[in-house]
Amino acid sequence: MxxxxxxxxxxxxxxxxxxxxxxxxxxxxxxxxxxxxxxxxxxxxxxxxxxxxxxxxxxxxxxxxxxxxxxxxxxxxxxxxxxxxxxxxxxxxxxxxxxxxxxxxxxxxxxxxxxxxxxEQWKGAGSAYQSVVLLTLGTGVGGGVILDGRIVTGVVGGAGEVGHMPVFDHSEGACNCGKDNCLELAGSATGVLRDAKRRLAESDAPSAMRGIENLTAKDVCDCCAAGDTLAQACIRRTTDALGTAIASIGCVLNPEAFLFGGGMAAAGELLLEPIRKVYREKVFPPLRDTPVLRATLGxxxxxxxxxxxxxxxxxx
Amino acid sequence: MxxxxxxxxxxxxxxxxxxxxxxxxxxxxxxxxxxxxxxxxxxxxxxxxxxxxxxxxxxxxxxxxxxxxxxxxxxxxxxxxxxxxxxxxxxxxxxxxxxxxxxxxxxxxxxxxxxxxxxEQWKGAGSAYQSVVLLTLGTGVGGGVILDGRIVTGVVGGAGEVGHMPVFDHSEGACNCGKDNCLELAGSATGVLRDAKRRLAESDAPSAMRGIENLTAKDVCDCCAAGDTLAQACIRRTTDALGTAIASIGCVLNPEAFLFGGGMAAAGELLLEPIRKVYREKVFPPLRDTPVLRATLGxxxxxxxxxxxxxxxxxx
Structure with missing residues (x-):
């Protein structure tokens, strides 16, 4: 043995x-x-x-x-x-x-x-389940699909490439993959930061973000939590895109839970609560109660x- | 035996x-x-x-x-x-x-x-594959996910409910499920017909559809094939929605093929060719060549x- x-x-x-x-x-x-x-x-x-x-x-x-x-x-x-x-x-x-x-x-x-x-499905946030979908929010958006305790790989290894799901019907700028409508453009730290800088450049609205040198996605989250209107708009764009994406995934796979990991997920309920709300609004109604959880294994x-x-x- | x-x-x-x-x-x-x-x-x-x-x-x-x-x-x-x-x-x-x-x-x-x-995966259009996603275009839009030759059911039987994927970021009218942004509102015969009637009512543009008593979705497809501008707009909305949906599914599951069945799929290449085009534009680029086929078993x-x-x- x-x-x-x-x-x-x-x-x-x-x-x-x-x-x-x-x-x-x-x-x-x-x-x-x-x-x-x-x-x-x-x-x-x-x-x-x-x-x-x-x-x-x-x-x-x-x-x-x-x-x-x-x-x-x-x-x-x-x-x-x-x-x-x-x-x-x-x-x-x-x-x-x-x-x-x-x-x-x-x-x-x-x-x-x-x-x-x-x-995560074995020992982390998904340990009560056999079928989960993980989204990792970092420099990009990655993901993994676990069904019945096993990885879904896809025919050329492309399963779980949820960062490139088309969630915009207009251009949101260039993604590394060559498209311009990807979830990653809103769901990643890179995407959040780029959006915050664009909003700051395009408007004169006051924002606590203007005083921060070397602004990071974490700063945008912190400013959002502190009530900064511009930062809140950035994060709403992110959680709208992520909530819509998992609603789509829900209608395809109906997993037992969605898990969010990666550096950005450290923002916790600041992201998860609005993601849940958008998910519930946009998913096939019988699937509204699927848990949306933060990954725990880091x-x-x-x-x-x-x-x-x-x-x-x-x-x- | x-x-x-x-x-x-x-x-x-x-x-x-x-x-x-x-x-x-x-x-x-x-x-x-x-x-x-x-x-x-x-x-x-x-x-x-x-x-x-x-x-x-x-x-x-x-x-x-x-x-x-x-x-x-x-x-x-x-x-x-x-x-x-x-x-x-x-x-x-x-x-x-x-x-x-x-x-x-x-x-x-x-x-x-x-x-x-x-x-279809066993004996029909998917018989060369083990993992396929079928979309059935009829009164509604149904679907099924087959991975490694087996049905994916989902935790409450909701897998394959692709007709209720949120593909619109605005209201497209009421779906039977209670939402207003579902693929079914554009991908079903019902949705096509409703959209055609709305376009006919909202504009004075000439259209061969105006002369047809008891207009059907098949009539809309036929008028589209004959070059009717209004009917072409209806069908473009349908194929945009379906192509976007399978691009999303592709980024999640990367199946070997997508199959389209149901009464509406009888329109064949009139639908499949633009669906393929939208799919290729919107999916994660390494997955562009996934076959998009018409189901054959009826x-x-x-x-x-x-x-x-x-x-x-x-x-x-």
Whole structure:
């Protein structure tokens, strides 16, 4: 009986890692720098080395490790192939094959937002449910769809790309994806900040935001909470877009809960309460009571989901 | 080894039935009237009787029938309970238990649009795929989500209720569901007709539609095809809404194909070509090439999906 699991969440700056015991929970959580030079060629060897060292340090034989679950910041096909990760310097890499070869362990790979969703469904805000949709509000808007405790990947790894749902019927400026109508343009920290700056430039209305050097999305949230009219308009645009998006998702999947994570979600009820209100107004009425919750695992959602990905992949 | 399957598609007017042989395909397809009187109390006994008679007529023992797959026009919970079917006169009915008790056969139940989607995925326009989303354009807009060859039901049977996705940011009049922004208001025959009448009333522009008594949605499509400007505006509204909706669904699920069925889909490329164009403009760019196809099974999608529902339900 294999008793240990590894979760690895590969980001553009660090790789977050976790060693998990079936009986005792987390044995160790740690991180290493992500070496993106040479097209990211060192990343997976570094991961393999640190796993071997950490297991050895705890006196754990690799033979007792059931596998590694890896999240990567890009689309992942079902066979473990990553079709390009700009942030890591990768082109097409079969992470399952490469890391599996380096470690002699079974390796399962998923998109980072997808694997975070699995983590939240297993141990976080979604732990009472089998089917949840996570939206992560950060630099962009990512997401993951979990049905019956498993990640929905999509035919080319595009499931959960909720940040690019078309929620505007007019141009809201350029999204990184090349479109101009994406949820991400309103639901991300970047989108909130850009909108706040536009509003400040276009009007002479007084606003507490004008006095803030190096304005951030958090400042916009704070000013909104303090009653600043301009900041409130920014946040209303954001919560309208997010509430509409989950109403659409609700009519397609009818999940048990919606979860919001990522840096922006730290604003908590300031965002969630109006998102719930818009959701209830716009969703198919029998689905109005779906819980809309804040994700709880923060930066550990990815490694948690990595552990779970090994478990569900080996269930049958 | 059980060799036969029954598919039953219970509608407000008729119950469509099919007896299917593992080896030889359809043995018989038939229909009986739906008796909605007495709160629909006769419907399931009638279905049980006609199954017994038809099997007997073919010399088939009920012991050789693997089960019955039933589509019903309402939301269905996973345990086979139907939470009210207005068209049938039903309140809460556990169809699996009742029909199972009457026939001594395993009974599996799904929403009618969901089971039609399963039929199309198995034997129709989706037969090359495992994961498809069907939209049915009729009096309303229904739908079904098939992932990995199985129906996605949703926590209260609301998955696939794509007709109520909020695709308008303004009121488009009253939908049956109580909202005023639903896809159905533009994507259904009812919605097309209502929009055409409104445009005719609000303008003096010449239109071939003005000369048509008892205008239908098909007339609007025909006038559109003949170059009528007002009819073209109606259909553009419809295809804009449908293209936007599947672009949203694409960003959530990234299915292998989108299928369009129902009476309105008979207009074929007149609708599908502009829907594809809007989809490609609005979806996450890596997902632009998802096929958008016309469903092919017509009225037999439901009974076909019924047979398949028995098969997939008994697979493990």
């Amino acid at each position: 294999k008793k240990y699991y590894i979760g690895a969440d590969i980001g553009g700056t660090t790789v977050k890692m976790g060693l998990y015991s079936e009986e005792a929970g987390w044995v160790e959580k740690w991180e290493i720098p992500t070496r993106t030079e040479k097209s990211g060629a060192y990343i997976l060897p570094d991961v393999a080395d640190t796993i071997a060292q950490t297991c050895a340090g705890h006196g754990i034989s690799m033979a007792d490790v059931a596998g590694i679950g890896v999240g990567v910041p890009g689309p992942v096909l079902r066979n473990g192939t990553v079709n390009g990760c700009v942030n890591l310097g990768w082109g097409v890499v079969n992470v399952a094959d490469v890391l599996g070869g380096l470690t002699n362990l079974p390796v399962y790979v998923a998109n980072d937002a997808n694997i975070a969703a699995l983590g 930066n550990e959602a990815g490694i948690t989901g990595g552990v779970r990905l090994v478990q569900v992949s080996q269930e049958k | 059980k060799k036969y399957y029954i598919g039953a598609d219970i509608g407000g007017t008729t119950v469509k039935m099919g007896l299917y042989s593992e080896e030889a395909g359809w043995v018989e397809k038939w229909e009986i009237p739906t008796r909605t009187e007495k709160s629909g109390a006769y419907i399931l006994p009638d279905v049980a009787d006609t199954i017994a008679q038809t099997c007997a007529g073919h010399g088939i023992s009920m012991a050789d029938v693997a089960g019955i797959g039933v589509g019903v026009p309402g939301p269905v919970l996973r345990n086979g309970t139907v939470n009210g079917c207005v068209n049938l006169g039903w309140g809460v009915v556990n169809v699996a238990d009742v029909l199972g008790g009457l026939t001594n056969l395993p009974v599996y139940v799904a929403n009618d649009a969901n089971i039609a989607a399963l039929g 009225n037999e999608a439901g009974i076909t999906g019924g047979v398949r529902l028995v098969q997939v339900s008994q697979e493990k």
